[in-house]
Amino acid sequence: MLDIKSIRADFPILTQHVNGKPLVYFDNGATAQKPQVVIDAIAKYYEEINANIHRGVHHLSQVATDVYEESRLKIQKHLNARHSYEVLFTSGTTFGINLVANGFGQILKPGDEIIVSHLEHHSNIVPWQFAAERSGATLKVIPMNEKGELMMDEYVKLLSPNTKIVAVNHISNALGTINPIEFIIEKAHEVGAAVLIDGAQATPHLKPDVQALDCDFYVFSGHKICGPTGTGILYGKEKWLNQLPPYQGGGEMIKEVTFEKTTYACLPHKFEAGTPNIAGGIVLGVAVDYLNAIGFDNIEAYEQELLDYATKRLQEFDGIEFYGTSEHKASVISFNFTGIHPYDVGAIIDKLGVAVRTGHHCAQPIMNYFNIPGTIRASFAFYNTKEEIDIFIEALKKAKTMLS
Numbered sequence: 001m002l003d004i005k006s007i008r009a010d011f012p013i014l015t016q017h018v019n020g021k022p023l024v025y026f027d028n029g030a031t032a033q034k035p036q037v038v039i040d041a042i043a044k045y046y047e048e049i050n051a052n053i054h055r056g057v058h059h060l061s062q063v064a065t066d067v068y069e070e071s072r073l074k075i076q077k078h079l080n081a082r083h084s085y086e087v088l089f090t091s092g093t094t095f096g097i098n099l100v101a102n103g104f105g106q107i108l109k110p111g112d113e114i115i116v117s118h119l120e121h122h123s124n125i126v127p128w129q130f131a132a133e134r135s136g137a138t139l140k141v142i143p144m145n146e147k148g149e150l151m152m153d154e155y156v157k158l159l160s161p162n163t164k165i166v167a168v169n170h171i172s173n174a175l176g177t178i179n180p181i182e183f184i185i186e187k188a189h190e191v192g193a194a195v196l197i198d199g200a201q202a203t204p205h206l207k208p209d210v211q212a213l214d215c216d217f218y219v220f221s222g223h224k225i226c227g228p229t230g231t232g233i234l235y236g237k238e239k240w241l242n243q244l245p246p247y248q249g250g251g252e253m254i255k256e257v258t259f260e261k262t263t264y265a266c267l268p269h270k271f272e273a274g275t276p277n278i279a280g281g282i283v284l285g286v287a288v289d290y291l292n293a294i295g296f297d298n299i300e301a302y303e304q305e306l307l308d309y310a311t312k313r314l315q316e317f318d319g320i321e322f323y324g325t326s327e328h329k330a331s332v333i334s335f336n337f338t339g340i341h342p343y344d345v346g347a348i349i350d351k352l353g354v355a356v357r358t359g360h361h362c363a364q365p366i367m368n369y370f371n372i373p374g375t376i377r378a379s380f381a382f383y384n385t386k387e388e389i390d391i392f393i394e395a396l397k398k399a400k401t402m403l404s
């Protein structure tokens with residue numbers, strides 16, 4: 001069981017008032033709030049450690065390098081990656097996917113196929129469109145059903161020896177659907193395709209085991225798991241990271257440079273050109289420690305309770321339409337009131353202190369499928385409470401009355 005009161009005390013921002021009302025933060029799918037240990041670790045880095053890594057012989061540079069590499073080891077352990085050099089620091093999910101898609105864009109050929117799904121965030125669609133354009137490969141899409149679930153029978157039909165890479169999300173940011181990635185990975189491997197999992201929306205709720213999943217790439221953002229913005233991780237299997245060309249050229253990623261030819265550094269440095277977000281990488285490890293101390297089993301169980309409670313309370317409304325009604329869902333609820341624009345609801349409940357996301361959630365194909373401009377999305381974290389859900393429901397009642 002979680003001690004929610006003490007957990008909430010870790011998050012200074014949660015005591016804020018917005019428009020004179022206590023903040024109810026239900027926009028965790030967009031970014032998570034930061035606990036005090038994370039905030040303090042950022043200051044501590046600049047107060048006590050700041051130096052460039054891997055470059056200096058001097059004391060501070062070695063301390064910074066050690067602490068940065070310790071953070072990589074923590075994240076390796078968290079993901080159960082086989083090797084620490086399979087864990088690359090990035091600036092976030094978007095960067096990680098672009099790195100992999102850019103590499104595939106260079107090694108794919110006309111006739112090769114890339115598979116994404118109808119449920120993807122734009123950042124797991126557009127980089128693959130670039131890769132297809134550049135290489136002449138074809139982009140195929142796994143369709144979804146009215147419940148917002150990917151259609152696995154259709155997926156299996158799309159697979160062929162031409163399939164080279166399948167890129168899907170673990171959990172949908174717009175609908176909360178938990179996708180059957182174990183099955184997706186297994187079937188892709190049967191035809192020899194690699195699999196990239198966009199874990200941006202899964203990593204706040206669960207602890208992925210990349211070896212058990214057997215995925216080839218797993219990407220996520222630090223800011224959605226209580227870490228700093230501008231941080232993220234790309235896990236890649238050694239054999240794939242060796243096969244892909246480097247993404248950015250610069251310092252740190254080379255072995256030898258002459259004007260005629262450059263040879264690349266070994267992993268992970270081949271993909272970590274330039275001075276990284278050193279403070280961010282270190283503090284991402286602090287965020288991972290914080291979440292593991294609470295325990296992902298506890299987080300998952302409690303968030304499911306919040307999801308069930310919120311779903312039940314929302315079902316009290318007449319004229320409410322839910323999007324994403326799979327039985328396999330994380331703590332994200334997308335909905336609309338009949339005849340009312342989601343933005344109007346979001347703006348009114350903001351006046352009452354409640355923060356939700358309204359719009360297409362960077363997933364326009366999903367909105368097109370349902371033929372709507374967007375949804376109201378409430379996404380819950382382990383620091384939210386049922387009392388906050390009650391405040392949210394009361395705010396929605398007021399908004400609905402005003403707008404009907």
Ligand SMILES: *Cc1c(COP(=O)(O)O)cnc(C)c1O
Nearest residue numbers: 092093094121123173200201221
């Ligand atoms: C947030 C999100 C992204 C993009 O993450 P950034 O942190 O903006 O790079 C990609 N995919 C999913 C499923 C997301 O939720």
